[in-house]
Amino acid sequence: MATNSPDEKWSTAEEEIMEATYQTLLVNGYAGLSISRIADEFGKSKAALYYHYDSKDDLLVAFLEFAVDRFESMISTETGENPTEDLEHVIEKLLPLQPDEEQRQLQEVLVGLRSQAVTNEAFREQFTRIDERLATTLGKIIQRGIDEGMFRDVDSTRVAEHILATVNGAMYARATTDRHNAPAAARVSLSSYIDSELRPTT
Amino acid sequence: MATNSPDEKWSTAEEEIMEATYQTLLVNGYAGLSISRIADEFGKSKAALYYHYDSKDDLLVAFLEFAVDRFESMISTETGENPTEDLEHVIEKLLPLQPDEEQRQLQEVLVGLRSQAVTNEAFREQFTRIDERLATTLGKIIQRGIDEGMFRDVDSTRVAEHILATVNGAMYARATTDRHNAPAAARVSLSSYIDSELRPTT
Numbered sequence: 001m002a003t004n005s006p007d008e009k010w011s012t013a014e015e016e017i018m019e020a021t022y023q024t025l026l027v028n029g030y031a032g033l034s035i036s037r038i039a040d041e042f043g044k045s046k047a048a049l050y051y052h053y054d055s056k057d058d059l060l061v062a063f064l065e066f067a068v069d070r071f072e073s074m075i076s077t078e079t080g081e082n083p084t085e086d087l088e089h090v091i092e093k094l095l096p097l098q099p100d101e102e103q104r105q106l107q108e109v110l111v112g113l114r115s116q117a118v119t120n121e122a123f124r125e126q127f128t129r130i131d132e133r134l135a136t137t138l139g140k141i142i143q144r145g146i147d148e149g150m151f152r153d154v155d156s157t158r159v160a161e162h163i164l165a166t167v168n169g170a171m172y173a174r175a176t177t178d179r180h181n182a183p184a185a186a187r188v189s190l191s192s193y194i195d196s197e198l199r200p201t202t
Numbered sequence: 203m204a205t206n207s208p209d210e211k212w213s214t215a216e217e218e219i220m221e222a223t224y225q226t227l228l229v230n231g232y233a234g235l236s237i238s239r240i241a242d243e244f245g246k247s248k249a250a251l252y253y254h255y256d257s258k259d260d261l262l263v264a265f266l267e268f269a270v271d272r273f274e275s276m277i278s279t280e281t282g283e284n285p286t287e288d289l290e291h292v293i294e295k296l297l298p299l300q301p302d303e304e305q306r307q308l309q310e311v312l313v314g315l316r317s318q319a320v321t322n323e324a325f326r327e328q329f330t331r332i333d334e335r336l337a338t339t340l341g342k343i344i345q346r347g348i349d350e351g352m353f354r355d356v357d358s359t360r361v362a363e364h365i366l367a368t369v370n371g372a373m374y375a376r377a378t379t380d381r382h383n384a385p386a387a388a389r390v391s392l393s394s395y396i397d398s399e400l401r402p403t404t
Contacts, residue, residue, distance in 0.1 A: 177329050
């Protein structure tokens with residue numbers, strides 16, 4: 001795991017810090033996060049963290065990149081057979097129909113982090129890259145479906161942005177409202193949209 | 203304006219405080235908001251504000267309700283002729299294709315306020331009500347289109363939730379990323395979805 005190949009750009013120490021950050025975020029939320037708490041979870045001193053990251057923000061920006069790397073790595077392992085199923089798979093990973101407690105907490109943490117992007121340039125750049133990578137992942141699946149004749153010849157970029165916006169909006173609503181049925185309703189409608197928009201008319 | 207009819211539930215003083223809050227939020231953002239700054243903008247003492255609102259959070263919760271009241275009042279004035287056009291009108295108001303500076307700032311303010319809803323119960327209740335009212339507004343237009351035979355007999359609730367999630371997600375992305383073309387791409391795709399999903403097949 002400590003190699004420097006493009007796919008494994010995270011050192012073992014960095015991976016451990018990222019895992020410690022993740023656990024600390026789940027327990028304390030974004031508001032309760034501190035370098036001290038991450039160091040406690042990491043089982044080393046604060047100095048050990050500062051050796052790798054200049055500041056809490058620096059560490060959190062790295063954490064976001066780590067999370068997307070993990071997500072993409074998982075997606076690339078679990079998809080590739082059937083564009084329709086792959087699309088549903090990515091959507092389910094981004095917006096689980098029935099999220100467990102950890103997924104809920106992660107979504108709330110991401111909303112806290114993302115709100116910082118309004119004023120914090122480093123966070124904004126990172127969320128720009130995250131959305132770009134997610135839109136690219138979705139767009140590639142759609143384009144593959146078109147190339148293989150399974151989807152109609154739609155504008156894969158636009159459809160990808162539409163799916164990403166719907167997923168992000170529903171996730172946002174789940175973390176910031178008590179409208180428990182709304183995300184599922186949006187998901188069901190999104191699936192029927194994918195069916196009607198992408199399926200070739202026969 | 204100081205009557206107590208259901209449509210005009212805000213007193214003149216309350217309306218002035220809400221206007222002062224809005225201006226202060228536009229200038230200082232959510233992070234820079236204080237009762238002192240609102241009082242300065244209002245042209246009265248902090249005590250005058252505390253006479254109406256117990257705390258900054260209390261005032262901000264009222265501000266959110268005021269903003270939605272205003273939005274609904276505007277929508278009810280500007281719609282009612284053609285369900286397809288009405289739907290596009292509401293979407294354009296929620297997610298302008300080319301937002302001006304004030305609209306951008308308002309969206310950033312809303313993202314800051316909404317992130318508080320993850321941990322603040324009063325904010326969460328208010329955003330629950332806001333999304334509920336927006337989904338109801340969208341659902342009613344869709345239902346009217348169905349009743350008038352202009353739309354297919356879709357599930358108006360689900361379609362409304364889908365539209366709201368897409369609009370909220372695109373607005374969220376606009377405020378937290380530099381992906382300048384993404385919201386417009388999602389909007390264009392949303393419009394073609396509305397066309398394909400709602401238009402009767404002839």
